[in-house]
C-alpha cells in the first residue's frame with residue numbers, strides 16, 4: 001500500500017514493474033478468493049482465527065506481522081458478513097477491536113474488486129469524528145495493509161494546504177477523513193471523483209450521525225453513489241431508523257456482540273464514583289494525582305478552557321508527574337505531539353476534553369478520571385473506554401457534585417454501567433484553594449484563564465439537555481469561582497431557547513476557517529465563528545480578555561463581575577438592543593450580551609471616545625478615574641501611583657509557605673462532618689491545643705532564659721570594659737590590679753548562675769547582681785562605714801584610697817611594684 005503521507009524512495013519505474021508483476025499473481029489469487037467468499041457461511045459458521053477466513057495474502061501477511069491471530073467477537077461476526085457485501089451496524093464494547101472489523105473488509109473487498117491504482121479512483125471512504133482518531137485508523141490501515149497491498153491510501157483531515165490534499169486525493173483508493181474536510185473537497189476539488197466509491201465506513205457512527213455533524217454528513221451522502229456498501233461501527237451504536245434512512249442502508253445486519261452482556265463496559269474495568277461538591281473538585285483531583293504519581297492518568301474536563309486552566313495551574317504547583325493537555329483548539333502538530341507523548345509515556349497525566357473520548361487507543365492507561373460529569377451515559381462509556389482495552393484491566397473514577405448524583409446514576413444504570421461509590425480518604429485530601437488564589441492574584445494570565453474556565457463550565461452546564469443531571473441553580477457558583485482562585489464569580493447571560501445541543505456538538509470546522517488556532521496564547525481568544533468575521537466585530541468582552549494588565553479593568557468588566565445574579569437568561573428579541581456581545585471562543589457557548597444601564601453615558605463603557613478621554617476602573621479603587629492622555633494612563637499603571645486610588649485591602653495572614661489566608665477561615669461543613677462527631681472533635685481539639693500550648697510555653701521559657709543570659713553577659717562585658725578604662729581602684733576589687741585575670745570569679749558567678757537556672761529559679765538583675773556593684777573610689781561603704789574591701793579580695797589587696805593623697809600613694813606603690 002502506498003500511503004501519500006510518506007515519501008517514496010524508489011523510482012516510479014521500478015515500482016510500476018513491481019505492480020505489474022503483483023497484479024498478474026493477484027489475478028489468480030482473486031478468483032480463488034471470490035469463490036471462497038461466495039461459499040462463506042457468514043451467518044452460522046463460527047470463526048476463531050484469521051486463518052479460517054478467506055483473506056488475501058497481503059492481508060494475512062499484515063496481520064501476521066502485527067501478531068493478530070485470534071479474532072475478537074466483533075471481528076468474528078462482522079468480518080464474514082462484510083466480506084460478503086452486507087451493510088453492517090456494528091456495536092461492541094470499547095477496546096474490543098472494531099477497527100480491524102471494518103479495515104479488513106475494506107482491504108479485502110477492494111482487493112477482490114481490483115480497485116487499485118490511480119485509474120481505479122476512490123474505492124473506500126472512512127469517516128472519523130476527530131482528527132486524532134482518523135490518524136490512528138490510518139496508522140492501523142498502514143500496518144495491516146502495508147505488507148503487499150498496492151492501494152494508495154491517504155488522510156484528509158485538514159491541517160495541510162488544500163492544494164496538497166487535492167493532488168493526493170485524486171489518486172487515492174482509500175481515504176480516511178473527517179467530515180468537514182472531506183466535504184470541502186467534495187464541493188471544491190473538481191477532479192475528485194467519487195462515482196466509483198464502493199465502501200463507506202463511519203467509525204463512531206452515532207457521533208457522526210448526531211446533530212453536530214448532521215449537515216456535513218447529509219451533504220457528503222449527496223455526493224456518494226447509492227450503490228455502495230456501508231459499515232457503521234460504535235460502542236454505542238445508533239439504531240434510529242431516521243439515521244439509517246439518511247444513509248440509505250440496504251437490509252443492514254445488526255451485529256451487536258455484547259448486547260446480551262450484563263454490562264456495557266469492559267470486564268476488566270473497575271468503575272467508581274465519589275461525591276465531591278463542585279468547589280472541591282480540583283482539591284480532589286490534586287489529591288488524587290498526588291496519590292497516583294506512578295500511574296498513567298487521563299483526566300476529562302468539559303471544555304478546552306478548563307483543560308488549560310487546570311493544566312497551567314497544576315503545572316505551577318509541580319505535582320511530581322509529567323503533565324500534558326489536549327483540546328481541539330491546539331495546533332495540529334501540538335495535538336499530534338501530545339497524543340504520541342501520552343501514548344509512549346509510562347507515567348503521565350493528560351488533561352483533555354472529549355476530543356480524546358472516542359476511539360483513541362492509548363496503551364496501558366491506568367486511570368480515567370472524569371472531573372466534569374459527562375453529558376450523557378454514552379459519553380461516559382466512551383471516556384472510560386480509554387482504559388481496560390483489549391483484555392487489559394483499568395480503573396475509572398467519576399467526580400459527581402451532589403446535585404448530579406441521582407440523575408447520572410439513573411442514566412448509567414439504564415445503560416448497564418456498573419459503578420460503585422467510594423469516598424476520598426479525609427487524611428489524603430489536600431486543599432489547593434489558597435494556592436490557586438495566591439497564583440491567580442500574582443498572575444493575571446492565570447486569572448483570565450480561571451475566569452474563562454468558570455464561564456465555559458457554567459455555560460456547558462446551562463447548555464446541557466439533561467436537566468435531571470445538570471441544574472445550574474443547585475451549583476454553588478460563587479464558591480466554585482473562589483475555588484478556581486477568582487476574587488468573584490463573573491456574571492454571564494444566556495439567550496433563552498437556543499438549540500444548544502446543536503451548538504455544543506457542532507464540529508469545529510463549522511466555526512473556524514482554519515481550526516488550527518493555537519490556544520497557547522491565553523489572550524488570543526476568538527469565538528468559534530470565523531476568525532475574520534470575529535475580528536471585524538470585536539466586543540468589549542473580547543477586549544477584556546485580551547487585556548494583559550488587570551490593574552486597569554474596564555467598568556464594563558466590573559459590571560459583568562459585580563452586578564446582578566451570576567447567570568441570567570435573556571430573550572433573543574432583546575438582543576438588538578443589547579450594547580455588546582459577550583461571545584466567548586468556547587465551542588460550547590452561546591452568545592451572551594449585556595443590557596445597557598439606563599442613562600449610562602457612553603464614556604463609562606470603557607470605550608475610547610472621540611476626545612480620547614475615558615473612565616477606567618482600577619481594581620480596588622472606589623471610583624472610576626478619568627484618563628485623558630496616554631501619559632496619564634501609563635502613570636496609573638505604576639503600582640505606586642495606583643496605591644492612592646485604592647481602598648485599604650483585606651487583611652491576610654501569610655503562612656510559612658508564603659500562602660495568603662484570611663484571618664478567619666471556616667472549614668467546609670461536609671469535610672467537618674466527615675471527621676466525626678462534633679463533641680469528639682472538640683475534645684480532640686482541646687487536647688491537641690493544650691499540648692500545643694504547653695510545648696510552646698516550654699519553648700518560650702527557654703527562649704526567655706537564653707535572652708536573659710545573653711543580656712547579663714552583655715552587661716558584664718560592658719562593665720568589664722568600663723572597669724578597664726577607669727582608674728584601677730575604680731574597678732573595685734582590683735582584679736587586674738593584683739595580676740589576677742578574674743577568671744575564677746567569672747566562673748563562679750557563671751556557675752552560680754547556671755546552678756541557679758538549673759534549679760529553675762527565676763533570677764533577675766535586681767535580686768541577685770551578677771557582679772559586685774562597682775564602688776566609686778570615693779564612696780564610703782554604707783554598711784559598716786569602714787573602708788575594708790569585700791570578701792573575695794584576698795590578701796595583699798589594697799585598702800580603698802580615701803583621699804587624693806591616698807590615691808597618689810597607692811599609684812606610686814603600684815607603679816613601683818611593676
Ligand SMILES: Nc1ncnc2c1ncn2[C@@H]1O[C@H](COP(=O)(O)OP(=O)(O)OP(=O)(O)O)[C@@H](O)[C@H]1O
Nearest residue numbers: 070071072094095096097098099100235359361390
Ligand atoms: N484480534 C486481535 N487480537 C489482538 N489484539 C487486537 C485484536 N483486535 C484488536 N486488537 C487490539 O485491541 C485494541 C483495541 O482495538 P480497537 O481500537 O480497534 O478497539 P475499538 O473497539 O475500536 O475501541 P473503541 O470503541 O474505543 O473505538 C487495539 O490495541 C488493537 O490493537
